[in-house]
Amino acid sequence: MPLPTLILPGYLARSQDYYPLQQSLNELGIPTRVVPIRKRDWLPTIGRSVTPILKSIDQTVRAILTEYGTNQVNLIGHSAGGWIARIYLGEKSYDQQIWQGHRFVHTLITLGTPHSSQERWTRQNLAFVEENYPGAFYPQVRYICVAGKAVYGEKGTSNWFAYNSYRLTCGQGNTWGDGITPIQVAHLPGATNLTLEGVRHAPGNHGQPWYGSTEIIPNWISPIFSHDII
Numbered sequence: 001m002p003l004p005t006l007i008l009p010g011y012l013a014r015s016q017d018y019y020p021l022q023q024s025l026n027e028l029g030i031p032t033r034v035v036p037i038r039k040r041d042w043l044p045t046i047g048r049s050v051t052p053i054l055k056s057i058d059q060t061v062r063a064i065l066t067e068y069g070t071n072q073v074n075l076i077g078h079s080a081g082g083w084i085a086r087i088y089l090g091e092k093s094y095d096q097q098i099w100q101g102h103r104f105v106h107t108l109i110t111l112g113t114p115h116s117s118q119e120r121w122t123r124q125n126l127a128f129v130e131e132n133y134p135g136a137f138y139p140q141v142r143y144i145c146v147a148g149k150a151v152y153g154e155k156g157t158s159n160w161f162a163y164n165s166y167r168l169t170c171g172q173g174n175t176w177g178d179g180i181t182p183i184q185v186a187h188l189p190g191a192t193n194l195t196l197e198g199v200r201h202a203p204g205n206h207g208q209p210w211y212g213s214t215e216i217i218p219n220w221i222s223p224i225f226s227h228d229i230i
Helices: 015-027 039-045 051-068 080-089 120-132 160-170 217-227
Strands: 005-008 032-034 073-078 105-111 142-149 192-197
Touching: 005 015, 005 051, 005 080, 015 032, 015 217, 039 051, 051 073, 051 080, 073 080, 080 105, 080 120, 105 217, 142 217, 192 217
Parallel strands: 005 032, 005 073, 073 105, 105 142, 142 192
Antiparallel strands: none
């Protein structure tokens, strides 16, 4: 049986937004929970410390370890949830707290995560991550970083939003990405890096698939079945 798996929502997202993904993974035989987060839980973190979210991760991880009688979990971070998870893995003091989540995480999967960014409201936190935990930092943790290739950013066209999002993130608007995160910042050196054609950042794009769509999940979830047994 695969290890229990936790889903960490993206910025300003609610746990409920990920219940369909949770259900899909449970139906595949992967016991899955979503870290309980409300939209208002994010508000104190905008441009500041993400400690409130880290506390929710740690509490949920420890509860699942006890429930399943295991020593490790798999962690899926969507969007900003991916780089927040990298802080959780770490053993350096962040906002006067140390999490050392690498002890409990077997595999970290990031979905459309901007692992670097020039956005002013995330720059400080991401600089902390990149300075202290560059790339696939912990050799005992398996890192799988997934990018979507669905929208080419072009200024002055219907893809202007993607253009602006890419430019704010990596400094270049004319590039490919999932409509929010450009491919080049969704991957990490040393990780298993995947690029999925036609995959959007989030659900709700007129039926276009996103990372959590039923037909897309097998493209990035299969490594969990290859080794993780409790």
